[in-house]
Amino acid sequence: MLRQRKSIFTVMALVLMLAAVLSACSKSGSESSDASAPPGNSGSKEKITLRMTVWGSPEEVAPYKKAIQRFEDKFPNIKVELQHIAADYDTKLTTMVAGNDVPDVAMMESGTIAFPLAEQGKFYNLQEFLDKDSDISPDTLVPNIIYSLEPGNVIGIGPGPESFGLFYNEDIFKEAGIAPPPSNVADAWTWDEFVETAKKLTVDTNGKTAADPGFDPRKIKQYGVNASTWWGVYSNFIYSNGGDFISADGKSFGLNQPEAVEAIQKISDLMNVYHVSPSPVQSKNIPATNVALQTKKVAMTVDGQWASAGLAQSKFNFNVGVMPVLKEPVTTVVCAMFSIFKSTEHPQEAWELMKALVDPEASIDMITAGTWMPSLKDWYTDPALLAKWTENLEARPSGYKEAIVDVILTKGHQTPTGYVKNFNNIMDIVNPALDKVWLGQQSAQEAMDSIAAKVQAQIKGRRDIKE
Numbered sequence: 001m002l003r004q005r006k007s008i009f010t011v012m013a014l015v016l017m018l019a020a021v022l023s024a025c026s027k028s029g030s031e032s033s034d035a036s037a038p039p040g041n042s043g044s045k046e047k048i049t050l051r052m053t054v055w056g057s058p059e060e061v062a063p064y065k066k067a068i069q070r071f072e073d074k075f076p077n078i079k080v081e082l083q084h085i086a087a088d089y090d091t092k093l094t095t096m097v098a099g100n101d102v103p104d105v106a107m108m109e110s111g112t113i114a115f116p117l118a119e120q121g122k123f124y125n126l127q128e129f130l131d132k133d134s135d136i137s138p139d140t141l142v143p144n145i146i147y148s149l150e151p152g153n154v155i156g157i158g159p160g161p162e163s164f165g166l167f168y169n170e171d172i173f174k175e176a177g178i179a180p181p182p183s184n185v186a187d188a189w190t191w192d193e194f195v196e197t198a199k200k201l202t203v204d205t206n207g208k209t210a211a212d213p214g215f216d217p218r219k220i221k222q223y224g225v226n227a228s229t230w231w232g233v234y235s236n237f238i239y240s241n242g243g244d245f246i247s248a249d250g251k252s253f254g255l256n257q258p259e260a261v262e263a264i265q266k267i268s269d270l271m272n273v274y275h276v277s278p279s280p281v282q283s284k285n286i287p288a289t290n291v292a293l294q295t296k297k298v299a300m301t302v303d304g305q306w307a308s309a310g311l312a313q314s315k316f317n318f319n320v321g322v323m324p325v326l327k328e329p330v331t332t333v334v335c336a337m338f339s340i341f342k343s344t345e346h347p348q349e350a351w352e353l354m355k356a357l358v359d360p361e362a363s364i365d366m367i368t369a370g371t372w373m374p375s376l377k378d379w380y381t382d383p384a385l386l387a388k389w390t391e392n393l394e395a396r397p398s399g400y401k402e403a404i405v406d407v408i409l410t411k412g413h414q415t416p417t418g419y420v421k422n423f424n425n426i427m428d429i430v431n432p433a434l435d436k437v438w439l440g441q442q443s444a445q446e447a448m449d450s451i452a453a454k455v456q457a458q459i460k461g462r463r464d465i466k467e
Contacts, residue, residue, distance in 0.1 A: 048077065050079070050105065055084075055107060073174055093106060094117075104340065105340055107343070108155075114425075118149045123339045126157060127154045129348075133351075136355055144161070148464070151465065151466055158375060160363060160371075160372030161333050161335045161372075162374060163334075167298060176417065178197060185406065189325070220282075223278055224276040240327060245260075246459065264444040265443060291314070305373060306370070306371050308371075321459075322403040333408060340354065343345045360374035380405055422458050
């Protein structure tokens with residue numbers, strides 16, 4: 001469901017440009033509905049149509065169609081038009097909004113256009129619905145899947161939360177005679193234990209491991225681990241070490257502080273000191289997680305739980321353990337969200353549609369395939385519901401319940417895109433500096449200090465605190 005951030009400069013520029021156009025419109029989507037108005041009449045028998053937009057592969061769209069069918073069966077007076085925007089979703093949706101061609105419900109991504117549109121007042125505050133609904137509330141949802149513009153102003157709810165784990169090829173561990181990663185968070189490896197294991201599993205073309213004298217890092221045929229340089233991956237270790245992208249009061253840059261610097265440096269050292277993980281340059285020759293593990297290009301990979309779907313299809317002995325811990329076990333929770341545009345003429349019906357979309361029964365095929373996780377908490381705590389998506393499934397290996405399911409409920413941390421204001425502009429400065437760290441050209445401290453003043457000028461605060 002998540003999309004890697006692409007052409008963000010283009011999208012953001014378009015958002016800003018179109019904001020000016022919107023302000024000139026005589027009756028924009030945001031102006032056609034009173035934010036304080038109560039939801040519409042869900043009991044009405046008036047024939048109405050709701051329109052919703054989504055992105056995704058055909059496999060990802062299928063659950064939406066199933067949810068819509070269930071919704072239409074429950075509310076026969078409501079028809080839902082599903083608009084699948086397969087490519088350039090953000091740009092096309094922004095253009096639609098600018099032209100007052102606005103859907104009622106839309107899938108949004110926190111890292112791209114969700115907050116820019118929210119700041120223009122385009123979305124309903126879903127807190128109004130949560131406060132009145134007897135079926136769903138923040139307490140019934142998995143933590144960290146509610147997105148808020150500010151405390152009390154909910155703009156979206158994620159239908160399929162995701163977290164991270166340490167996926168591995170079981171056969172590699174057996175052949176090396178090494179104990180695999182533990183799945184229980186209480187037994188999680190320390191960082192040093194993780195590094196020592198990765199050394200033993202990194203093998204050059206002469207058969208020497210990174211723990212052996214004479215190991216040649218220029219001729220590696222199997223890496224012990226693949227640690228992506230995507231913020232979604234390294235954020236786990238920054239949080240685990242007590243760091244953050246921004247200070248707790250929202251006033252200062254966080255990545256040049258000791259806790260974050262140490263975590264970033266440890267990841268760089270995997271590549272440049274211990275040679276157990278491919279650098280960004282070497283990663284160009286590393287295939288996707290399922291192929292890399294299956295073909296023994298790497299022994300372990302830190303990846304999102306969505307990797308389970310591809311791993312299951314690859315038909316080899318894989319499993320998942322809990323990620324190594326620095327100070328505290330933490331997993332970053334990432335997901336897209338559904339939002340309701342204020343311009344809808346049927347807000348209560350749109351809310352009912354949203355409830356149908358986050359119902360795990362509607363997306364059970366995607367969940368059991370390994371791509372999603374349920375959004376409702378009781379699907380993690382009720383043994384019968386938990387069994388429906390975790391037992392006797394190829395995408396759910398033996399370590400899954402402990403390493404993924406238990407951790408997301410108790411050790412989850414919201415994605416930085418959900419609470420760091422101006423996140424993309426900040427990262428546009430951070431990423432080039434981090435590239436030097438990943439390539440071993442600068443230390444994490446040097447790189448983050450070198451951009452601190454420039455980043456500080458982009459700090460706009462946090463969305464999760466009142467300022």
